Amino acid sequence: MKTRIYNAKIITMANGTDILEGELHIEDDRISFVGTREDAKKLLKETVFDREIDACGNVVMPGFKDAHTHSAMTFLRSYADDLPLQEWLYNRVFPMEAKLTEEDVLWCSKLAIMEYLTSGITANFDMYMKNEANAKASVDTGFRTVLCGSINDFGGTVEGIEEEYKHFNNYDKLLSYQIGFHAEYTTKRETLEGIAELAHKYKAPVYTHNSETKSEVDGCIERYGKTPTAFLDSIGMFDYGGGGFHCVHMTDEDLDICKEKKIWVVTNPASNVKLASGIAPIKKMLDIGIGLAIGTDGPASNNCLDMFREMFLTTALQKVSIPDASAVDANDVLYMATVGGAHAMGLMDCDTLEKGKYADLIIIDLNQPNMQPLNNISKNIVYSGSKQNVKLTMVAGKVLYEDGKFNIGIAPEEIYEKANESIVRMKA
């Protein structure tokens, strides 16, 4: 399958947010050419394309990477809002999750994948239960997912994580798996030490929820005399790197550890404000050179899977909390949402639009009022962008979403119906 996208403003993200006017060729699932029309001339003579897409002067750029999600939690969207955090979690989320079946997870994950596609997201880093169903949802629809281990004292074992690690890293080219656990405060020391050992065995990074709330940090200090970051590091958890989701309440020492141990910080600003968790010190992290990525968190907390909202908040919340209107340039945010996210989850071939990389890309419609005038295209995307600007979303060379229509092997209405059926059954 050979595809050509021409007449495009290409933000490859290989050179900041520079724009290359030209075209991009795809052979099967990878990019075979990126360059000007002039440079493409010879190839155009030699190649017969299966499809040629006129980008009409619009932006072609790498798809966004949603670096922390709980996809299947779509079933809890708008089910428990405007409640105190503990009530939300213990009286609403947990009792419903207890009723969740594999089938529910399959359909609710497919619903999430539809929403990722509308938001220009081409891969997610998913931490949830019933991973066979999560994996199937991605492979069935053609979406790219990195699964994240999520054990804690309520479910899962270190042996289970090892099995998943081997299983899902040899499952499908769209799927990979990283070692992870839910959080320090839900996982006993013995298990945490087991995970650290596993990380050493495979020389692998480890991912977890980290310092999302102040009470979580206080609890860890009480238990171990250290912050979660410092404690986990002290037992060798991050000797091969890894990542922390949220990272709202971080000390300067925590940040030094992240920098030294190459621990990615995945920020989830919409979830952190809606659940009243706080504002992560992204500007400080950026200044000292910590790797940064952006995630939406799950639809139970956020409530939507919208990278445009997250990008705006990633910079705007820094500006207001410091306060400094110049804090965290939009172009840095665009990097976090694309290249940063890809590298955070270990997708080294899905980061930029360069020859040999996977064709995980989107077309952003500039012929919309919110993208005009064209003073600064990348800042338009970060500060004004919205789902209605996503004209096309392609994963591994396959168009999964285009002009509001899905190409994921199943009708949207069927997914909506199944998700609503799940909810009705669980509420009963």
Place this chain on the structure above:
Amino acid sequence: MKTRIYNAKIITMANGTDILEGELHIEDDRISFVGTREDAKKLLKETVFDREIDACGNVVMPGFKDAHTHSAMTFLRSYADDLPLQEWLYNRVFPMEAKLTEEDVLWCSKLAIMEYLTSGITANFDMYMKNEANAKASVDTGFRTVLCGSINDFGGTVEGIEEEYKHFNNYDKLLSYQIGFHAEYTTKRETLEGIAELAHKYKAPVYTHNSETKSEVDGCIERYGKTPTAFLDSIGMFDYGGGGFHCVHMTDEDLDICKEKKIWVVTNPASNVKLASGIAPIKKMLDIGIGLAIGTDGPASNNCLDMFREMFLTTALQKVSIPDASAVDANDVLYMATVGGAHAMGLMDCDTLEKGKYADLIIIDLNQPNMQPLNNISKNIVYSGSKQNVKLTMVAGKVLYEDGKFNIGIAPEEIYEKANESIVRMKA
């Protein structure tokens, strides 16, 4: 012209966010019927409709009211981001505004109107210069605008405001005008007293930027020994009510004055975070019963005209800053964005969907992944809604936007071209 919208979930906003399954009829510019299909039976036999719209089970609700904007500032979108506030204003905004012509304002306002329509906004409260051009942009496109006086020491007179007040309140059924001035800190006392006199003469409310930044409040205390709210109130400015835009740095005494004098607070959360101004105490205002509305502010600061973003921020910023995840219920926010906004700007006939009211309404597409499952439709709209959910926007009975297409008497491309030409000329 008779229009019928059927098969709808109608949120009239006359009874909180209750949903009425049924239909809505429009005769010319006003609503002639809202009710169940059963109740419509007799009317359906008697009436020949010019157009019947199948809402396909989607939501029909009042259009959003953007209660504080500077429409024509679209020309500065993404022109001056990530800069300190003073540099942004004095080195970027003011020099460009000095070059602005009537023609620029006309086209750049039309561009803003397009964006309002994509966001389900059916009326704006516009504070800017060259009001003849602003008025023409609205009437030409069929959009509803309330103009707001905007004099300060750099331009305009009290007499000019009075002339505009008489002129624009008898201009077109889509247009009205409220007395206003830029801000206390840009307007000398003599002028402010003249505006207060004018308000008394016409028994009219007065609107202004109020306490947007801390330095503005400190300056007023230095000049007059009072906060802007208290000082302006002391010279009789709000004896017939009015409104304050932003209202970020408000004392408890200020809030008492707002409550007592029926001064609307129009919050602009995206602008306030992006420009590092602060977070307005909306929860407190709501608790004591101050009238609340929501505005986007202009595209130079925000950078987009997106009521979905503003609604999310209106509640989420309260949650994180208090901190309390239960602060400011989404249904209160939906009220602010519709009924509150209409009342704040004096549009008493554009607030709810009831017989006799203007047909200023929108259809929200529920058949999108971000609106599923249907646990709670109004919360879906506030927490997950996005421009891509706006299926149709109608102002005064006329469909101006539907399924991504504009019906505003001119091609979008022509507006984009003119706006870009303006920018090129001004930058030269």
